Amino acid sequence: MNEVTMEEQDREISDLEPQENSSVAAENGVMLVVNQSRVRPPLSVVLATVLYLAEFVTAAVLCSMYRKTNDVIWMGFTITFMLVPAFIIQLTLTFIHRDLGRDRPLVLFLHLLLLGPLIRCCEALWVYFKSGKKEEPYVTISRKISLKKGQKMPMEWEIGQTERKLATHRNAFKRTAVIQAFLGSTPQLTLQLYATIQEKYIMPLRVALMIITLISITYGALVCSVLAIQIRYDSYKVRLRLPAYLCMIVWRVLEIATRVTALVLFSTALMHWVILVGMVNLLFFFFLPWAEFWAKKGSLTEGVEKNFSKLGTTVVLCVFTLLYACINMFCWSAVQLDFSHRELIDRKQRWGRLAAYYCVRFVENFLLITLWYFFKSDFYEYVCAPLLCVQLLICYSLAVLFMLLFYQFCHPCRRLFKHNIHDCLHCVCCHTRGSGARARRGKMPPSYSTAATMVLVPEEPLELLGPQNTQPREQGDRETVDMMEAA
Numbered sequence: 001m002n003e004v005t006m007e008e009q010d011r012e013i014s015d016l017e018p019q020e021n022s023s024v025a026a027e028n029g030v031m032l033v034v035n036q037s038r039v040r041p042p043l044s045v046v047l048a049t050v051l052y053l054a055e056f057v058t059a060a061v062l063c064s065m066y067r068k069t070n071d072v073i074w075m076g077f078t079i080t081f082m083l084v085p086a087f088i089i090q091l092t093l094t095f096i097h098r099d100l101g102r103d104r105p106l107v108l109f110l111h112l113l114l115l116g117p118l119i120r121c122c123e124a125l126w127v128y129f130k131s132g133k134k135e136e137p138y139v140t141i142s143r144k145i146s147l148k149k150g151q152k153m154p155m156e157w158e159i160g161q162t163e164r165k166l167a168t169h170r171n172a173f174k175r176t177a178v179i180q181a182f183l184g185s186t187p188q189l190t191l192q193l194y195a196t197i198q199e200k201y202i203m204p205l206r207v208a209l210m211i212i213t214l215i216s217i218t219y220g221a222l223v224c225s226v227l228a229i230q231i232r233y234d235s236y237k238v239r240l241r242l243p244a245y246l247c248m249i250v251w252r253v254l255e256i257a258t259r260v261t262a263l264v265l266f267s268t269a270l271m272h273w274v275i276l277v278g279m280v281n282l283l284f285f286f287f288l289p290w291a292e293f294w295a296k297k298g299s300l301t302e303g304v305e306k307n308f309s310k311l312g313t314t315v316v317l318c319v320f321t322l323l324y325a326c327i328n329m330f331c332w333s334a335v336q337l338d339f340s341h342r343e344l345i346d347r348k349q350r351w352g353r354l355a356a357y358y359c360v361r362f363v364e365n366f367l368l369i370t371l372w373y374f375f376k377s378d379f380y381e382y383v384c385a386p387l388l389c390v391q392l393l394i395c396y397s398l399a400v401l402f403m404l405l406f407y408q409f410c411h412p413c414r415r416l417f418k419h420n421i422h423d424c425l426h427c428v429c430c431h432t433r434g435s436g437a438r439a440r441r442g443k444m445p446p447s448y449s450t451a452a453t454m455v456l457v458p459e460e461p462l463e464l465l466g467p468q469n470t471q472p473r474e475q476g477d478r479e480t481v482d483m484m485e486a487a
Contacts, residue, residue, distance in 0.1 A: 039128060039131045039162050039163060039166065040163075040166070041128055042121075042124040042125065042128055042166050042169055042170060044170055044173060044174070044177075045120070045121050045124045045125075045169050045170060045173045046121060046125075047219070048117065048173040048174075048176060048177045048180075048219075049117045049118060049120075049121040049173070051177070051180070051212065051215065051216045051219065052086075052089070052117045052176070052180055053117070053118065054212050055082075055180070055184070055185060055188070055209070055212050055213060055216060056082060056086060056114070058205065058208055058209045058212055059078055059079075059081070059082040059188065059209060060082065061205060062078060062192075062205050062206060062209055063075050063078050063079055063082070065203075065205065066078065074191070074195050077191050078188070078191065078192075081184055081187045081188040081191060082184065082188070083114075084183065084184065085179055085180050085183040085184030085185075086114045086184070087114070088179055088183060088319075089116065089117065089176045089179055089180060090111045090112075090114060090116045092172070092175055092176055092179060093111070093116045093117065093120055093172055093176060094108070094111055094116070096168070096171070096172040096175070097120070097168070097172065106119075107119055117173070117176065120169060120172065120173070123169065124166060124169040124170075127162060127165045127166055127169075128162070128166060131162040174223050174227060177216075177219055177220050177223050178220045178223055178224060178227075178323065178327070179323065180216055180220065181216050181217045181219065181220020181221065181223075182217070182220060182323060182326040182327045182330070183323065183326060184213075184216075185212075185213040185214075185216040185217045185220070186213070186217055186256075186260070186326065186329075186330050188209070188213050189210055189213040189214060189217065189260055190260050190263060190264060192206050192209055192210050192213070193210060193260065193261070193264045194264050194267060194268070196210075197264065197265075197268055198268065214253070214256070214257065217252075217256050217330070218249060218252050218253050218256065221248075221252040221255075221256065221327075221331050222245070222248055222249065222252060224327065224333055224334050224335065225248055225252075225334045226240070227334075227335070228333075228334035228335045228345075229411075229412060229413065231335065231343065231345050231347065232345075232347050232348075232349065232413075233412075233413045233416070236413065238412040238413065239412065240410075240412055241410075243410055244406065244410035244411070244412065247402055247405055247406045247409075247410050248402075248406055248410075250398075250399075250402045251399050251402035251403045251406060252331060252399075254395050254396065254398050254399035254402070255330075255331050255332070255396065255399035255400075255403075256330055256331050257395070258365065258392055258395045258396040258399065259330050259331065259361070259365065259396075260330065261392060262365045262368045262369055262372075262392060263277070263278075263368065265368070265369065265372040265376075266368040266369070266371060266372045268372070268376070268377065269371065269372045269375040269376050269377065270371060270372075270375055277364075277368070278329070281325075281328075281329045282325050282326070282329060283325075284325075285324065285325035285328040285329065286321050286322060286324075286325040289321055289324065289336075289337035289338070289339060290321065290339075292337075292338070292339075293338075293339040293340060296340045317339060317344075320337075320344065321337065324337055328357075332354065332357055332358070332403075336348075336350060336353065349417065358400050358403070361396075362393075362396060362397075362400070365392070365393070365396055366393060369389045369392055369393070370389070373385050373386070373389055
């Protein structure tokens with residue numbers, strides 16, 4: 001029976017991995033997988049750019065309307081939440097592409113105009129559309145040498161060069177999407193929802209800005225989840241299918257919308273106390289990685305580039321920690337910081353922290369909604385307050401449910417978990433102990449995932465997968481397939 005199960009699992013992986021677009025060559029006993037598929041379009045770059053421009057333009061038009069109506073407070077906060085993340089995004093793109101040491105005055109000028117994402121998107125599209133038409137100089141020289149020897153220049157060399165260029169743009173825009181989502185869109189959504197409730201009327205442009213910011217936050221949360229999977233399982237080539245994306249979208253939308261609504265409702269009743277709640281959350285998640293780092297007695301120079309001084313390293317890590325704290329204020333970040341590690345990310349799947357986060361967050365939301373119910377103003381006399389409270393709690397419970405469904409059925413690396421949601425719930429509900437629990441702990445649980453594609457590389461133990469599925473990936477192809485493109 002175990003042999004049949006293993007055969008089904010191996011067949012499942014091999015069926016999901018497209019083999020028609022790859023060729024395998026053996027040399028000195030080493031298997032080489034060559035991907036001959038077309039260059040993938042940079043859809044994630046385009047999507048991040050469209051969200052950035054849409055939110056920036058809508059916020060600017062809304063600020064002009066606030067100026068006409070003399071709403072100085074709303075205008076000031078809207079401008080702040082519009083310009084601060086835009087400025088940080090320009091610095092991020094400039095740092096990743098190393099433009100300060102290059103002669104590119106037009107690009108730097110557009111960055112000063114806060115149009116850096118637009119020119120980067122145009123660069124990515126230009127690289128994509130010219131792929132296969134114009135060769136790189138070193139490729140042309142190599143082709144001449146190959147022709148002299150009577151050999152044929154493989155097309156994969158040019159495709160690989162283009163993919164590496166596009167990978168730089170994709171990685172840069174993944175980070176800018178997270179920055180835009182949690183340093184700009186999240187406070188912007190909270191502000192506009194608070195202004196709508198306080199002014200007691202719905203402005204169409206304000207509603208449009210709230211919809212755009214909610215889409216941006218959801219996309220940023222999805223990027224966080226996929227980046228966490230990519231970093232934690234860096235030795236595997238992972239493809240998420242449409243059910244996994246749908247499950248994550250519902251999970252993130254419900255979680256973020258419920259959290260923002262609870263904070264806004266609480267602020268309308270107890271405005272000064274919400275500042276205390278926000279500062280406690282922000283400071284706790286900001287100092288938590290630093291406390292763990294100091295407990296480990298690590299060195300700051302080990303985690304960041306060698307060119308940085310200790311002051312520069314500290315500044316970069318503080319900004320990184322601030323972004324991490326802002327993410328955890330509204331939703332689960334899916335990653336844990338570890339400054340003693342070279343990649344600054346803890347690779348372990350810590351189920352205890354995940355459970356503690358959602359339990360504490362559920363209790364906190366419940367307390368915020370309860371306090372709002374007892375101290376609400378007369379404006380809500382036409383609203384069924386008990387029904388609204390129950391709806392918010394149900395929505396957050398549904399978010400937790402979809403999170404559990406994702407980790408149980410749709411996580412791409414589900415079969416690599418030693419314990420999963422099903423095992424934890426079975427242990428808690430049935431109180432299984434003794435030899436039966438120890439026997440289950442020694443073997444891997446059955447796979448429930450149908451949304452994964454994994455290819456093992458030589459550094460990982462080969463016994464995790466079947467022998468026919470242990471082909472290593474092409475060198476350099478270590479990036480997780482783009483989120484929306486795979487969907």
